[in-house]
Amino acid sequence: MEVILIRHTTPKIEKGICYGQSDIEIEDSFEEEFLTIQKQLKNIDDTIAFYSSPLKRCAILAKKLSNNISFDDRLKELNFGDWELKKWDDIDKKTLDIWMNDFVNIAPTNGESYIKMFGRTSEFLEELKEKGIKKAFIITHAGVIRSMHAFVNDIPLKDSFNLKVPYGAIITLNV
Template structure:
C-alpha cells in the first residue's frame, strides 16, 4: 500500500494573516501547481482520494479524482478567535502563552496542536486498521502533515514545525508490514 500526502497549493491570501480553517480560494497560479503535482503521481496505479473539505484542498482533490472522500479530521489547525487576524494584531498577552507551549495550549475558541494531532492520528488509524489496502492520495494542510510525519518519524510534536512543507509538497509513504516508510526525503538536520 502506498500513500501520497499532498499539501494544498498556494492560497489567495496576503502574508502575515492567521488562517487555519478559514475556507480560502486559491492563488491564480493553481493550474500550474496542479500540473506539477499531477506529474509527480504515477498514473499507472489507481488511488482512492481523501481530502480536507476546505476549498483549497477540495479543488486539488477533485482535480486528481472525481470521486473524493472528504474528512473533517484533515482540516487545518483551528485558530478560533485568531482566524483572519494579522499575526501582529494578536495581543502578546494572548499570543505568548500559546507560543510558549503551542502543543498543549489552546487558542481562544480554537484548538491546541495536541488536539489537531489527535484527530489526525484518528484518521490515520482508520487507514491502518482498514481491511481496504487501496493506494491513497491524501490532500490536506501543513499542520496535519506535520503531525502525521512526527508520528511516523518519532519526532516530538514541538519539533515538528522544523519540517518545511511548501505549498504543493508531496510526501510518499509505503507500507511494509506494520510500519510506514517515508520514501520522500526530508531535511531533519534542524530537528
Template sequence: MEIYLVRHTETICEKGICYGQSDVNIAEPFDEIFDRIISELPSEAIIFSSPLKRCSILAKHIQKNIKTISYKEDDRLKEMNFGDWELKNWNEIPPEQLNSWMEDFVNIPVLNGESFTALHKRVGDFLAEQISQKIQEAIIIVAHAGIIRSILCHQTSLPLKEAFQNKVDFGQVIKIKY
C-alpha cells in the first residue's frame, strides 16, 4: 500500500520555540503551499491526521480537494510531548536538563513530557491498529516531523537515535510503500 506522509506547514511560532504538543496555528498565507501539497497526493485516499490544528487545518483542506474514503484524527499522531519545555525558547531551558536529554533523547523523557521511545511506541500502536489492516487504498497521514521520523524508523528499521537522518521539511510529502 502507498502511504503519503505529509508534514504540516510553518507555524506562527518564532524560530527557536519548542512547541511539541502545544496547539499553535499555522502561518498564513498557506493556500499556495496547500495546492502544491495536494498536487503531490493521490486523487483518492484514507486520511489520518494529528488533531493539533497545524495538521487538521491542512488535512481538512486535503479532504475537501480529493475523494476521501474516510477521515480520522488520532491523538497518537500528536507531536512529541515536551512537557515543561512547551512554548519555551530552547535557549531558556536549563542546560543541565537540555544537555542530558540531548545525549539520550531516545530514552530520557522531558520533565512532565515523553521520550522519543514513548512517541515511537504510540506511533507503532497507531500503525498496528490502523495501517496493518491490509488496506488497498492509498493512505495520507498529516502529522509532525517527530511522527514522520518515527514512521520512517518503523518502515526502515533505522535505530531511533538515527531518526534525525530523515530530514522532514514543513509542507513536505514523503511517499512510502508499506
C-alpha cells in the first residue's frame, strides 16, 4: 500500500508554544502553501482514500484536496495534556527534563506518551492494510508522520525525530 503523508500548513501560533491536540488556526499564507503542496501531488482523484486528523490545521487542507475525506482521531498530534498552549519556557523545568530524557515512554502531565501515540497510529495503518486500500493520502501532524515512518521502516522511536518534517511536507511510505 502506498501512503502519502502530508503535514498541515503553518499554524497561527507564537513560536515557543507547546501545542499538540489544541485546535489552532492556520496562517494567512495558507493559499500559497496549499498551491505548493498541490503542485507536488500527482494522480489525485475521488477514488483514492483520503484521511485526515480532525484538527482544523489539517481539516482545512484536507477539504481543499478532496471532497471525500474520512476524519480519524488516531491521526491527531500527541496530546500534551496540561502543557497545551503553554510556553515551553513556562513548563516546570524538572518535569520537562524528565520527559525529554524519555519522551518515548513518559507522558507530559495529563497527556499522552509517544509510545501510546505510536500504538494508535500503527493500528490505523494496519487497519488500512486490512481493508485492502492500495493508496491513501493522510493529512496529519509531524509527530504522527514520524511515528508512522518509524513503524514502517522499523526505526526506534527515540530516533524518529531525525526525520525533518516541515509544514506542508509530503512523505511517501510503502506499507
